[in-house]
Amino acid sequence: xxxxxxxxxxxxxxxxxxxxxxxxxxxxxxxxxxxxxxxxxxxxxxxxxxxxxxxxxxxxxxxxxxxxxxxxxxxxxxxxxxxxxxxxxxxxxxxxxxxxxxxxxxxxxxxxxxxxxxxxxxxxxxxxxxxxxxxxxxxxxxxxxxxxxxxxxxxxxxxxxxxxxxxxxxxx
Ligand SMILES: [Zn+2]
Numbered sequence: 001x002x003x004x005x006x007x008x009x010x011x012x013x014x015x016x017x018x019x020x021x022x023x024x025x026x027x028x029x030x031x032x033x034x035x036x037x038x039x040x041x042x043x044x045x046x047x048x049x050x051x052x053x054x055x056x057x058x059x060x061x062x063x064x065x066x067x068x069x070x071x072x073x074x075x076x077x078x079x080x081x082x083x084x085x086x087x088x089x090x091x092x093x094x095x096x097x098x099x100x101x102x103x104x105x106x107x108x109x110x111x112x113x114x115x116x117x118x119x120x121x122x123x124x125x126x127x128x129x130x131x132x133x134x135x136x137x138x139x140x141x142x143x144x145x146x147x148x149x150x151x152x153x154x155x156x157x158x159x160x161x162x163x164x165x166x167x168x169x170x171x172x
Contacts, residue, residue: 002038005053007096010163015097016144019049019056022077025120029059033075033118036061041071045096047134049141052097060138064131074131076115079139082124084108091133093147101159105150107136 008014022029032055040048040061047062058078065072089109094102111132117123127135137147148156 003035004042005035005039007039007043007048007052008054009097009099009167010146011160011167012097014051014054014056015141015146017051017056018144019051019058019142021058022116025077025116025118029077030118032059033061037063037073037075040096043096046130047138048096049138051141051144058142060135060142062131062134062138064129064134075118076113076135076138077117077120079113079115079135079142081111081136081139082114083110083112084136085110085132089129089133091130093133093137095137095147097141098146098148098159098163101148103147103151103155105133105137105147107133111135113139 036048036050036053039053046064047060050057050059060076060079061073063071063073085108087109088106090104090106092102093105109132110126110128112124112126113135114122114124140146148159
């Protein structure tokens with residue numbers, strides 16, 4: 001049975017931590033990958049990093065397929081960016097941990113990544129288009145970085161303040 005996790009939202013401090021490397025790709029980790037994918041599709045989202053479900057480990061899942069295309073899940077353990085193109089692409093980004101907020105972010109158009117796959121085998125991939133944006137956004141999560149960090153300080157502070165107030169109100 002897969003499990004849908006609640007997704008953690010800002011300003012939870014786990015989202016600002018540097019995640020620990022995964023030491024072993026075993027059945028327990030594969031179960032976590034499956035649960036993360038199910039959680040991502042349920043949200044729905046195109047990417048999810050383990051810290052977003054409160055697990056501070058270097059594990060990300062994503063799917064860049066359009067709605068009219070078959071699902072194309074990708075799982076990356078301990079992903080590392082090897083190379084970024086100089087060419088940039090602009091994308092209206094959102095984040096499951098910052099619901100209902102979107103903003104245009106410019107990131108390298110092509111990203112070369114090294115990672116371990118579902119079986120723990122080392123892989124390399126060159127991602128472009130939406131997948132280049134997603135992989136950078138998700139790897140940022142592993143380093144405690146959020147897409148709002150690319151916005152002006154004023155904008156970022158406004159967003160964080162809104163969520164902080166909301167949580168305080170919920171707690172009362
Ligand atoms: Zn995100």
